[in-house]
Amino acid sequence: MVPDMTATADVRQETLGVQTATAVRTPRYRLRRKLATLALLAPALLGLLIFFVYPLIASVYYSFTRYDLVSPPEWIGLRNYEYLFTKDPKVVIAAINTFWFVSIMVPVKIIFALLIAGLLARARAASGFWRTLFYLPALVPPVASVVAFVFLFNPGTGPVNQVLRFFGIQGPLWFNDPAWSKPSLLLLAIWVMGDIMIIFLAALLDVPREQYEAASLDGANGVQQLRYVTFPNITPVLLFALVTGIIAALQYFTEAAVASGVASGKAVVGEGTGNNLGYPGNSLLTYTEWLYVRGFSQYQLGYASALAVLLFVVSAVILVLLLRRFKAFTPEGAA
Incomplete structure (x- = not known):
């Protein structure tokens, strides 16, 4: 066989x-x-x-010690936190300024980036030129962009106030006025929004055209298409922009420090930092700047560590709340 x-x-x-x-x-x-x-x-x-x-x-x-980088750490328990919450004269000012950047700068920057991305997504003629034009400011180093803005908005010799004066308008003091210093940095943030704008542009171009056509056939207008078609498709990108923007705003340091130094006449951030950070009138004193002053200008590393731990906890809580909030807008969260 x-x-x-x-x-x-x-x-x-x-x-x-x-x-x-x-x-x-x-x-x-x-x-x-x-x-x-x-x-x-x-x-x-x-x-x-x-x-x-x-x-x-x-x-x-x-954060539970007294430490100055020279002597060994000395355990003091909760004294750093007690001083932080009850006696620190500037931590409340720094926290309020940081909250302004989180609550005002981040949403405004995202809104402008989304609007520009929407316009660029519909552009037909010279679309590559306009995309490059709006993205280029994001490539400028932060220190250089701040220095340029401070000189542009110089109240005496800056071209911005000179143009306003030509039209009979008395320009503000910008970075030298506590009421205008933060809005001036807001204008800078809008100018360098190209990094977020290009991400929004990619997300908008990735939205299926068939969904817009179906919504149009159902009688949806532009606002309804934006609400029921565009936003659901770009929700992950919005979450990414919001989370990264809030984290960056909570750690806002370079732009505010350089603006204070240049506007006060001390362009170097380092020596004498504790004297000019926050200029004018502590209006640009952020939480991380105050942490830097206490830790590396006054050599209170233990107290600076307490400030850092509090910042970490606040950032983690905000991140968890954002993730839980955005989960409600997803199909999985709705289920």
Whole structure:
């Protein structure tokens, strides 16, 4: 009789499959798989431990100590937090200024970026030129853009006030006036919105045209299409822009520090920082600037660590609330 080759091959494949499954179930094989996975993840895990976990734990520990980088840390319990919440003369001012940047600058920047992205998405002629034009300011280094804006809005010699004076309008003091210093930085934030604008543009161009056509056939006007078609499709991008914007605003430092230094006549941020940060009249004193002053100008590292821990907690709470809020607008959240 001629042996059935097909049956023999099937038996061999089944035997091989059983052997492979047995090998997968052996402890040694599973251990090798885990070790290989850990080896591939080692660089990322090591970086996370060194640059995030260790600094976070160290900051929490130092926040309960008196530490000046020279003497060993001295345990003082909750005194740093007691001073932070009850006695610090400027932490409330810094927190209010930071809240202004979070609640005003972030939404305004997102709204303008979304409007410009919407216009560029509908542009037909020279669309590449306009996209490049609106994106280019985002490539300017923050320090250079702030210095340029301070000189442009100089109340005496700046071209902005000269143009306003030509039309018979008395321009404000801009960065030298506590009432106008934050709105001046808001104008700067709008000017450098190209990074968020280009992301919104990509999201808008990715919205299926068929959905707009279906909504139009159903009688939806422009506002209804924006609400029921555009926003649901770009919700993840809106969440990304909002989260990153709020985190950046909570850590707002460079632009405010450079603007205070240049407007006060001290263009160098470093020596004498504690004297000119927040100029004019502490209107640009942000939370992270005050943290910098207490930690690296007055060498109160323990108290600065308490400020940093509070900032981390506030950022984490805001992030959780945002994620929970946006989850309600997703199909999974609605279910």
